[in-house]
Amino acid sequence: MEMTESYHLAKNIKYMRLQRKYSQEQLARRADIPRTTLSNLESGTGNPSLRTLVSLAKGLRVSVEELLSPPHREVELIKKQDLPLEERGKVCITKILPEVRSGFAIDRVKIEARGRMKGAPHKVGTKEYLCPLKGSVTLFLEGDAYIVKAGDLLIFPGDHHHSYQNSGDSVVEFISIVSLPH
Structure with a gap:
């Protein structure tokens, strides 16, 4: 060989x-x-x-x-229009990683003015990272409210009930990273 x-x-x-x-x-x-x-x-x-x-x-x-055969290239370009997109009323979620890789899910989320999105609790031990790109988003977690502004990062337990709210008059856009336990 x-x-x-x-x-x-x-x-x-x-x-x-x-x-x-x-x-x-x-x-x-x-x-x-x-x-x-x-x-x-x-x-x-x-x-x-x-x-x-x-x-x-x-x-x-x-x-x-x-x-x-030679392995597939490790570089993969996925065009914006080819990324999975989910629309729910005032919320638009783009899967930045089309499938969960190495225990991570990364989404770009847009919430229209006065919109709200309920998050489902994940597996015990899951961590979530919330990083607004534009505007500010309020995260409600187990009765507490956290206002997270563009450029800030909020890390929270993803295995608790939580929801996201845009209290502003313009679209808010943020990155959501879900890190599943190993």
């Missing part, structure tokens, strides 16, 4: 395994290969047989060709 194919294989296996949230042990069981073999392949030091490649491809539900 050429050096470049070993490199591609190592990068692809690790990327696909992590993407599917498998541990090395889980993937080794799914592919019916020893974990040490998988570890060697991920480090780029293994020299797999065709049978091992086929087993690994089946375990990952991809083709052998996908395992050996």
